[in-house]
Amino acid sequence: MAQPPSSAFATCLNDVCGGRSGCVGYPSDILYQINWVDRYNLDINLEPAAVTKPEITEDVAAFIKCASENNVKVQARSGGHSYANHGLGGEDGALVIDLENFQHFSMNWDNWQATIGAGHKLHDVTEKLHDNGGRAISHGTCPGVGLGGHATIGGLGPSSRMWGSCLDHVVEVEVVTADGKIQRASEDENSDLFFALKGAGASFGIITEFVMRTNEEPGDVVEYTFSLTFSRHRDLSPVFEAWQNLISDPDLDRRFGSEFVMHELGAIITGTFFGTEEEFEATGIPDRIPTGKKSIVVNDWLGSVAQQAQDAALWLSDLSTAFTAKSLAFTKDQLLSSESIMDLMDYIDDANRGTLIWFLIFDVTGGRINDVPMNATAYRHRDKVMFCQGYGIGIPTLNGRTREFIEGINSLIRSSVPTNLSTYAGYVDASLESPQDSYWGPNLDALGQVKEDWDPSDLFSNPQSVRPGQKSVVDYFDNRASSNGSEDSSGGSNGGTRDEQGGCWSWRRSGPAFAVFVALFVGMVPGFR
Known part of the structure; x- marks a missing residue:
């Protein structure tokens, strides 16, 4: 163990570790940023006060007491895929509790x-x-x-x-x-x-x-991919509109999930159906998706998941890069009109993107998720039918044009929808003006009270976490106990552990050719091998 900073805080952490190797790291350690911190988003710089790796729950409790006694904020890390590095505190000076040893x-x-x-x-x-x-x-x-x-x-x-x-x-x-x-x-x-x-x-x-x-486990799993290549993204407009109409159908089979992914080389529609190929055909879904170069694979459950996990390009999601990300959540009443879709595609065609590596991902949600009342859990998106995620990736650094490009997509979509769009906290947006409202909406008042009761000193904190006693700044028509109806959500440009839902880009979902392109490009850049 390297020599720690001279402080009561470090002394407390060291006492918990009891001399165990690999238990705690400090900024004074050689290669602290590489071996201990390991930022996921290289565009966000920060330095935790310490990173700990407890072995048992009692270690976690003791580390938390050390932080509380020394006025140090705490965040946990599980996989470390927060878009805003919230698992590292999201800003300087936090205690990181890494849970990698909790494998029981x-x-x-x-x-x-x-x-x-x-x-x-x-x-x-x-x-x-x-x-x-x-x-x-x-x-x-x-x-x-x-x-x-x-x-x-x-x-x-x-x-x-x-x-x-x-x-x-x-x-x-x-x-x-x-x-x-x-x-x-x-x-x-x-x-x-x-x-x-x-x-x-x-x-x-x-x-x-x-x-x-x-x-x-389900029996057969049908995985399909439609690859679409166009000279202009504008030509994708009717294809996207047809897909959006499909996924917003209230009678859409719950065994079906799908994504529409746009990138530099075109677009790809992917989907998964939990059933046989004959059952998939019988739903009529394949007839409602414009066809391009088509691939259909039938697996069992484990084979389906293993195929995704074994895709070498998908494992690039664990690679640290500099990127910017923004996301939006849509109710059925907030879907994009034909005119808005065309405007979006024109913007993408005309904008200076500043990078070849960007994604705009739309994915379907709803089904059983929306059977749960909105106030049953802090997760509030029980009325949503679609999410949108925009990513711009810089290799090796992120430039301002890429950030403006992703922000422009977000702003254009927001301006085309008559009510404010909310955001899923798993697709964290570090630049939100009112993040708590956007993430938790009508549940924020209740969360603020729970925070006041359980963590009044705001020990578990990152730049976008719930504050003690916090209340919504938006007037919600709160009928959550009996309805999952859509609400007007906050706009604006975990305990658990803060390891985001996504925390990985759709390398696989963007198509093999583009994934290989990204892999080769990244591999040629020093420091990314």
Whole structure:
């Protein structure tokens, strides 16, 4: 262990570690930024006060007490994929509690509930669930994302319309709160805290263990890809409109998930259907998607997930780069009109993008997610049918033109919708003017009260987390207890762990050719190999 800073805080952390190697790192350590901090978004510079790697929950509790006694903010890291580096505190001076050692797993064979350590990556969760009874949960496609943040902020993926979000599978947690106590939280115990942890986890404590309901693995899984190449993005307008009409159909089969991904070379429509190819054809969905170069693969559940995880380009999602990201969430009444779609495509064609590596990703949501009342969890997007994510990537650095390009897309879409659009906290936007309102909307008042009750000193904090006693600055017509109807959301240009839902770009989903292009380009740049 390197010599720590001379302070009561460092002394406290060292006492918890008891001389264990690899337990704590400090800014004075050689290669601290590389070996301990490991920023995901290289465009956001910060230096944590220390990074710790506890082995047991009691270590987490002790580290939290050290931070509380020395007025140091705390954030947890599971997979480390926060777009704004919130798992590192989001700004200088935080204590990072890295949960990589929390890898315990067990299955209750009577009720098929799995107990899973918060340090697991998604690909490990999939494999362990498969090996323990052929079970599964909803989660995203990027294998390196950590469960700790994914299951406390939302957790969206191809099976979410069928099974609900990742956090909808959580029935109980073990969490360390701001007073350093180890608590259990569920709908029956500490229910107010449980509500907050399911969607705003980073503001309320550090979850070390999840108890999750599981589903029987589906049989066949149909994965399709339509690749579309046009000389101008404007030519994609009718294709996108047809896709948007499909995914916003209230009768859309819940076994179906899809994305529309635009990039420098064109676009690609991807989708997953949990059923046989014959069942997929019978839904009529294939006939409603404009065809291009088509690829259809039929797998079982594990084969489907493994194919995604083994795609070398997808693993590039774990690569640190400099990027900017913005996102929006849409109700059925906020979808883009024909004119707005054309304006968007014209903007993309005419803008100085400043990079060849950018994505604009639209993905379908809803289904079982929207069966849950909006006020049942901190996650508020129970009335949404579509999300949009824009990314611009700089190699090796991000330039202002790329940032302006992504901001321009966001502004153009906002101006074309009659009501304000909200944002999913898993697709974090570091530049939001009112982030808490945009992320949690009509649930913010309740979250502010829970924060006041459980963390009045705002120990668990990042630049966009819930503040004690915070209230919404937007007048919401709050009919959440009985309805998931759409609300006018805040605009503006985890406990759990703060490891974002996405935290990975759609390298795979942008098509093999573009993924190879990105891989080769990145590989030629020193420091990115």
